[in-house]
Amino acid sequence: MHKTITSLIFALASALLAASCDDGPVDETAAYSQEGHSVRLTATLSGLHTWDGSLYVALAAFNDESDYAITSRRISGTDGTVDVTLSGVTEEATRVELCVLNNLRQRVATFATLEGDALLSGEETTLFDAGTRSVSMLSAVQTSVFNTTCTGCHGGNGGAAAGLFLTDGRSHEALVGKPSKKVADGTLVKAGDAEGSVLYQTLTTSLSKGWHYDHTAEVIDQRRRSLIQAWIDGGAEE
Numbered sequence: 001m002h003k004t005i006t007s008l009i010f011a012l013a014s015a016l017l018a019a020s021c022d023d024g025p026v027d028e029t030a031a032y033s034q035e036g037h038s039v040r041l042t043a044t045l046s047g048l049h050t051w052d053g054s055l056y057v058a059l060a061a062f063n064d065e066s067d068y069a070i071t072s073r074r075i076s077g078t079d080g081t082v083d084v085t086l087s088g089v090t091e092e093a094t095r096v097e098l099c100v101l102n103n104l105r106q107r108v109a110t111f112a113t114l115e116g117d118a119l120l121s122g123e124e125t126t127l128f129d130a131g132t133r134s135v136s137m138l139s140a141v142q143t144s145v146f147n148t149t150c151t152g153c154h155g156g157n158g159g160a161a162a163g164l165f166l167t168d169g170r171s172h173e174a175l176v177g178k179p180s181k182k183v184a185d186g187t188l189v190k191a192g193d194a195e196g197s198v199l200y201q202t203l204t205t206s207l208s209k210g211w212h213y214d215h216t217a218e219v220i221d222q223r224r225r226s227l228i229q230a231w232i233d234g235g236a237e238e
């Protein structure tokens with residue numbers, strides 16, 4: 001009984017708070033739920049301008065069971081200081097991320113995470129300082145594909161298979177406009193043409209079946225394939 005009244009008061013208070021919230025320089029993608037608390041992200045971001053189309057940078061709440069955001073808010077605009085508040089973060093949420101979502105609001109890449117005690121601060125608004133970081137398309141490819149699946153062989157331990165360094169800070173220079181060692185006349189990344197790029201072909205076709213290492217063993221899910229495709233087709237910016 002007591003609990004019900006408390007949560008009712010809390011719901012009313014958060015509804016009032018949500019209604020008076022400053023919208024800031026962002027687009028909204030989700031209707032606000034009138035329950036839950038808020039998470040306020042502050043960060044200095046670069047690379048925001050590289051996104052356009054069905055993938056976008058967002059502040060989003062998730063639970064551990066699903067890759068689909070419970071609630072989210074798009075972050076767009078020019079590079080620089082960002083101050084965005086996500087409200088309606090209910091108890092169901094176990095993490096809030098600065099991330100990339102697709103048009104189904106499914107997580108594609110994660111740049112920074114607020115979870116555990118830091119998320120459940122007990123305050124009505126939890127602060128999430130994501131520092132200074134790049135949220136470019138390449139940074140998304142780097143964190144969600146290269147760092148997790150490729151650098152073990154391609155540069156992470158010093159040596160790089162096929163002389164190809166896919167490590168942070170080196171991958172762009174190693175790939176874009178560079179000739180392939182395995183495919184005669186092939187280019188690793190042809191800006192604007194994913195299908196014509198050896199990198200993309202390596203991950204999406206049986207091209208590497210006869211190589212010393214068959215890359216079809218590196219399971220890259222559809223979301224990450226689409227991310228790489230969007231990065232290359234969008235001009236393979238740094």
Ligand code: HEC
Binds near residue numbers: 154188210212213
């Ligand atoms: C287990 C080790 C290993 C992993 C993991 C691995 N590679 Fe490779 N990769 C190789 C080897 C070995 C070659 C050279 C094959 C040959 O010479 O026949 C190669 C070659 C390549 C080439 C061709 C380079 C060229 O100049 O033509 C590309 C592109 C490539 N890898 C991309 C990737 C990407 C992207 C990932 C992660 C999704 C990845 N690799 C993960 C071992 C690996």
